[in-house]
Amino acid sequence: MENRWFAYLIPPFLITLVLVAGSQYVFIENSFYEDLGLGRTGNEFTLVNYFNFFTDPFYMQTFWVTIKVSALATFFTLFLGFPIAYVIARMKSRIAMLLLAGIVVSTFVTIVIKVFGLIIIFSANGILNTTLLELGLIDRAYSIIGTQEGVVVGLMHFTIGFSVLLLYSVVITVPPSLEYAAQIHGASRWRVYQRVIIPLCVPGFVVGGLMIFNMCMGAFTSAALLGGGRVLTLPVLIQRTVMMEVRYSTAASIAFVLLISVILINLISLMAIRRFRSARLVIA
């Protein structure tokens, strides 16, 4: 009986394995040959691309900026996502459905369109600046397009829909009865948050935060458009190295560094999942 199900597994597994291993192998191997520019590579196996990456301050700067904007975006996304997730999980009302519909639409609409809207809002002569100027709150127009703040806002839009779904699955692991029990025993609402809800949610937040951080590290579209060529993150740098400089093996080595960082973060979150009970429920 069980063998029949195992047979189902084999063809899809082989196809996926070929695609995963094949594609990854080709580019990783490519990264170990010296880049001679214009798509040509040397014939000898060498670590020179990696040596260049880790000794060039420009690349290291890009690496650091990627980590910085991803960390900031993760923090703010969790901050904005939590109340929505909490309301959807706890209140079975019209409002909760409306919030959910908004989240789903925002997840579905391609990030390019959202970035387009952000550019309209935040550009120097966009609505935010004109409104603030008219109200006299600022004395000159500020633009976040082409700054790290802009990239952070873009990354937040990229991840917030997902973060709400993720936080939702954390919040529903805390049964409402625990909240009632604490209140019956005389805890104030604030104390319920402080001593019941938040401690039980924190492990899930940590794991979810790592997943979102991972998404941000690999996010290309929003970082490219809102960075406007002035803020570079690793994904943007990879695309530029391929499309503008046609240096495939350099790009491959940057991509491999990015891949390894992301895998390391995944391993950390896996270990975290093993440690925390409520974090495990996020995945199950």
Added chain:
Amino acid sequence: MQSRIEKFILFLWCGFSFVFLLSPMVVVMGASLHGGEFSAAIKFPPTDPSFQWYTKIPWQQFEAFGLSFLVATVATFLAALIAIPAALGLVRSNFKLKFLVSSVFRAPLQIPAIVSGIAFLQLYYLLFDNSNIMLAGTIPGMLIGHMFIATPFMFGTIVAVLQRFDRRLEEASYSLGAGKWRTLRRVTLPAIMPGIYSGGLYAFMVSFSDVPMSIFLTAPGFVTYPVELFYALENDFDPSILASSSLVIVFCLIMLLVVQKVVGLETLLRSGGGSAR
């Protein structure tokens, strides 16, 4: 059991998040209605509203939309062909390295899309060198790439549904005389359908809105809609892209209504659309 102050704080906090979340789409749709002459500044709120830009959408953008739609539909179908048997096989068989097999199916999600993009481009070049088959810039090449990034979404949601599936339903079916195939077709598949629908929806949307993978696999005259829009934003801005973006947002709203009618929005939450990622 929530106090009034707490409700108020939650309300404000949610409101702020929501304005942040939805304002870009509202602004794009609003600005597309601008009726005056095109100037460098996009007008929002629109003055003198009209649909003039909707009549000026270049044919190229409709073609790009058509290509995106075609690729997303077929890639979702292909992803289902891989994910359904994979999820059934994985959840129901018992062997030691199950964890590893599962992570191979989920791997495309962990790999940043831009890395997959460059990896597939180089894989296609290698294939071209060895066999003269060029996949980069063709529909099959695009489909393989999109199937690759879409599969984990279907796999994740179907696994989540299967793990809660009551096997006794199948035993009942067997004992009532149904064969293996009949049971699969009449009992198992209908039961996991919500998972297939919501996973399929995620797969479709991921493929439909993808930039980092597609940008490497497009060719001149062969561009998906998000990539077309990406280049338009990077280089030559034209207000007609406001109009076509608004049409895409409307398309997504229609998808949302379809989901609500067919499976209900809560299914997206319960089937673990989030945890699939």
